[in-house]
Amino acid sequence: MVDVARAAGTSQKTVSRVVNAEPGVRPETIERVQRAIAELGFRRHDGASHLRRGTSTASIGLVLEDLAGPFYAALTAGVERRAREHGYLLLTGSADGDAERAGRLVQAFAARRVDGLLIAPNLVGDEVLTANLPPDVPAVLLDRPSADHGTDEVLSDNAGGIASAVHHLAERGHRSIAYLGDDERFWTSRQRRDGYLAACAERGLGTDGLVSLGALTPERIAAAVSGWAAAGVTAVVTGNNRASVALLHHLHERTGPRPAHVGFDELDLADLLDPPLTTVAQDAAGIGSAAVDLLFERLATPTLPPRSVVVPTRLVVRRSSPPPDGASAPPVRNDR
Amino acid sequence: MVDVARAAGTSQKTVSRVVNAEPGVRPETIERVQRAIAELGFRRHDGASHLRRGTSTASIGLVLEDLAGPFYAALTAGVERRAREHGYLLLTGSADGDAERAGRLVQAFAARRVDGLLIAPNLVGDEVLTANLPPDVPAVLLDRPSADHGTDEVLSDNAGGIASAVHHLAERGHRSIAYLGDDERFWTSRQRRDGYLAACAERGLGTDGLVSLGALTPERIAAAVSGWAAAGVTAVVTGNNRASVALLHHLHERTGPRPAHVGFDELDLADLLDPPLTTVAQDAAGIGSAAVDLLFERLATPTLPPRSVVVPTRLVVRRSSPPPDGASAPPVRNDR
């Protein structure tokens, strides 16, 4: 600004006025200053401006597990869109399963004076995570609960989504429904398993020996599926898209009767599979924008009590979930 | 720092020394200062530090078309990982097809004094884009060429990738190979079409009436495919994953002989489709990390001439690209 002022023959303060479109500058002065700005290629230093004004940086930090997954990508897109609507910029970082890395990201974001943090890595333990959250920066947890519900959180309706899958299958006549979940370290994994158990209990369906949680190795899946077949299982619910894909791979490589299948998480090509996969679609972008909304509300009113938002899921019925052999025809369409 | 200094009974400068681990502070003083820091929850203001030091902000800005797509998500993950390895933070924003929005993002990033820009939106016209690039911030274009090659760029081997698809099909005995591409506004769309034309010419294959570029509406695809069938086409190459999916949908909903099909861009579930789709896989993460590498090289040596990096593609042969009827049958490999 000093250079511009010299070029325009004014003071630095007048340049500041022109840059910020403050009133009280003669039109011809504005003109001179703007010409000097254009000539010198001047651009205001936002950091210095924020420092002097004491205003916020108009930015938020998003910590993810891994940007490349479809769920996190859609979530990030939702966050970014809503943030941009408010004129905020988005800083992103992935923890990649490393709690220390997540902590460093949080520290780095806080040091940059982001206005708020959105925290989504689901591999990092609750204790580690909440212990590392700076107390002076508003944070919203995404797709994971706050340890003591002392922080705003946005969750998918995991239990309800799984329940909708179970009810859908039960209504089509399935009486023995199994659950294939991912590693128990994931909170969502445990949560969905519990949703499955609750829905089955509500329906009076047995679940003994029908739950398999753990790493999604081909061996484990083969063992689980063959055990279930022997036990008369006619339908399987998978707890996330990695489990769905793993089960699909298994079924793809083996012959024999195919259980009905509903997968949690939408798959991009679900309707091009054979058969098209019935899924419980999560609204990842909705989770992201809801989190940004919570954050802005807290920025406006810091005294708000911690809130928890549950984003509904949507059951997308396709053809992988027909009634079991011998059952009556389902309402929507009749397969096999 | 002033508050910390008061609490620790030192000067603010000594706090600065402790915070930056500068030598020449008595251990007990360090101890006192650190206790005060912990008590007050002090955290250094990185913005002020950068301002005073005159150093860079250790951040880069990434402008995308749309974060939610798998290509951009993988690209972003590659960028973020490499940036983090250098201790840099990543600012992201989506243009969503709006050139003005892309321009605003660039301006906002530049005002935040990012050290460099990575520009990937492929819907924004070259002229608009390059006109809006600030001359004083190093930029790398991703997956799109620089108008006059005056800027560093990282491109996928579009022509080579398409050529590998054409050669693969030709070697399996196809003599009439069609090309289904996305809207001609996309540079990659034109580029890949040209790659197809060149490869066919090299093989002596005709292409008259075998090229269809445009919006991927069901009507257009149906018209193109039925025309091609009449013309004796036995294989189709699709120019991006949206085209692949569109063609798959069309083939899925219709009966009759199925042309061999190779799709540009990997699909997550390509191997679960029926038949599993042969694809030309792009290394999106590789494009991202290569772009970051180019950027850091330019930051180190600003006088470097503009460079262009081409990231190779990889042909993933699956079962959707068998020889035409009448040729010998390949089980999994076996050509022609």
Next chain:
DNA sequence: ACATCCGATGACAACGTAGTCATTGACTCG
């Protein structure tokens, strides 16, 4: 005992910007 040196520390300025307040000069009004 005195000069010297050195480790530890603090005072001050400056990075680029914007808020506060004073100054200037032209203009209006009685």
Next chain:
DNA sequence: CGAGTCAATGACTACGTTGTCATCGGATGT
């Protein structure tokens, strides 16, 4: 014609930090 008003502008300072240089007290050497 003098006082008052007002628009336009600039001088100065502070935001939180770090580089430079000065200061201070004690230990060392002769």
